[in-house]
Amino acid sequence: MENTHFCQSCGMPLTTEDAKGTENNGQKTNDYCKYCYEDSHFKNPEMNLEEMKNNVKIHMEKKKLPSYMIQKALNILPSLKRWKNNQFVI
Structure with missing residues (x-):
């Protein structure tokens, strides 16, 4: 069974090449989705x-996913690559 990659910004499963973001050379990345990352840059770099x-x-609520699934996704976000070194207390 193949390992599924997840966007290291939003947690979305990267199950197809079309879902993957791109590097500045046009190659697809296994780290980020197309909604978060394009041409080697985050689409919303100011987002916290x-x-x-x-x-x-x-x-996830728009997709009518169960609340336990939504909570699990939210709990995982701080451990993703984009956020785990970027946690500040203000």
């Missing part, structure tokens, strides 16, 4: 973890 949590929650 709390904003991403809210964004993920809204998108």
Whole structure:
């Protein structure tokens, strides 16, 4: 069974090449989705973890996913590559 990659910004499964973001040379990346990352840059570089949590929650609720699944996704976000070295207390 093949390992599924997940976006290291929002946690979305990267199950197809079309879902993957791109590097500046046009190659697909296994680290980020097309909604978060394009041409080696984050689409919303100013976004913080709390904003991403809210964004993920809204998108998952629109898909009518169960609340336990939404909570699990939100709990995973801080451990993803984009956020784990970027946690500040203000």
